[in-house]
Amino acid sequence: MSTLEEHVDIAVPIDAAWDSLHHMEEYPRFMDGVRDARTETGGRAHLDVDAGGRSRSFEAEVSDHGDHRVMEWRTTGDPRLSGSFSLQPIDQGHTRVQARVEYDPGPVRDSFGGPKGFAQANAIERLVRGDLEHFKEYLERQR
Secondary structure, eight states: OEEEEEEEEESSOHHHHHHHHTOGGGGGGTSTTEEEEEEETTTEEEEEEEETTEEEEEEEEEEEETTTTEEEEEESSSSOEEEEEEEEEEETTEEEEEEEEEEOHHHHHHHHOOOOHHHHHHHHHHHHHHHHHHHHHHHHHHO
């Protein structure tokens, strides 16, 4: 299992960032490859994704730890992915968003194709970093 952690500082209050994470229907606006995303009942989410030239649908279980500003998620099918978003206030108008993704490179490669080993890890890192930067731009544009 591989773990990736990235963060970005955003010029919005923590409540604004926290609320935006819960509007999954907005994910296609800032997450590369996400065509559709929606919240479903029972702490579940559905995402339609294009990655590596392949289209996939994912179901995920999502849980909140609002008192600590942590949203955890995990896919319910293959490939097995899990992760979290942790929000930390920097000051009244700025928030640090930490993304953590855990994945097994083999099944991810089998599901989406692409390079092996180190090159794949770099591609996933670029994707997560890019999505965080797009989230930052999206939120700061809303202000």
